[in-house]
Amino acid sequence: DAKTTQPNSMESNEEEPVHLPCNHSTISGTDYIHWYRQLPSQGPEYVIHGLTSNVNNRMASLAIAEDRKSSTLILHRATLRDAAVYYCILSRTNEKLTFGTGTRLTIIP
């Protein structure tokens, strides 16, 4: 499985944008870039995913580098409820997900 590298932790102020980076230099052409997040004592929650083009949904935006070796999850206006562990995962269609250690995002009021 192609691996991803994320910072262990990040902090952001409430109501400001957050940019969560992910490196995936060994990504293959058929790998989708998925982002999930996990709040304490809950199962992971799907955030967004993409293949080559940037993607937007009601939760976040995903910016994918032109060479696809990195991507950035963008939370446009962080709230306290966005405090979670964010996982960047490469996966092909309907295949299993391999979770790394993710980025623990702390939101400062």
Place this chain on the structure above:
Amino acid sequence: GAVVSQHPSWVICKSGTSVKIECRSLDFQATTMFWYRQFPKQSLMLMATSNEGSKATYEQGVEKDKFLINHASLTLSTLTVTSAHPEDSSFYICSGSSPGRNQPQHFGDGTRLSIL
């Protein structure tokens, strides 16, 4: 959005007991379901993949006779921890994905299992 319901959310039982955990997809048909385990302060570890109507595929190191998985319908998968021991205490999480290309996984809220 797609909803996966997991039950029970919390169970405490004595060593040697068998425990069944249910995972239901409420508003979509999950042709594939996944079972994960998460120990405190660690990431999720995939235990097995199950496809409706066929035997589950277990990850290396996961005992198939201890963790029995049944996926008899497109909306229900069960995980039975047989003869549970304290070391089986963990947070168990299921997920499902609907058929079709590029479908994300939808996760249940997890089951916290404590074996005394």
